């Protein structure tokens with residue numbers, strides 16, 4: 001199941017945060033093209049990509065128009081792994097099989113895990129469980145299952161209502 005709103009785009013707040021974090025994050029996309037492969041939705045120069053449909057410009061695991069790629073979403077989008085160095089290195093999307101997106105559903109910030117392969121490594125869910133113990137709210141979409149990791153009952157109730165689970 002693909003979550004509504006798994007977009008390869010940046011809203012204004014996200015763009016500002018990206019700029020702030022990008023200065024401090026030494027992380028690089030090298031070796032990863034997960035956000036172009038058709039797990040998220042977006043549009044590059046009028047060509048839409050979406051779950052199951054990779055970006056038209058993705059070729060041999062790299063962007064064929066990298067220097068001329070669109071500013072938005074391509075230059076502004078950064079997944080949460082790239083922005084936040086507190087997320088373990090092994091959770092890089094190309095290694096872990098999940099793209100982590102930062103989301104907001106009033107009044108909660110949360111992380112959304114979007115899987116990029118057929119099977120999510122159980123280690124990812126172990127991490128999510130542990131991370132929730134530190135106060136994080138996490139929603140994972142895995143095939144037809146939606147998994148919630150949070151110790152905040154209000155968040156859990158809100159998500160169950162929002163996602164009809």
Ligand code: SF4
Nearest residue numbers: 029032034035078079
């Ligand atoms: S998913 Fe993250 S690490 Fe991978 S290419 Fe996109 S922004 Fe870079």
Ligand code: SF4
Nearest residue numbers: 036044055058063074
């Ligand atoms: S234009 Fe390039 S960077 Fe942008 S989504 Fe397509 S392949 Fe990725």
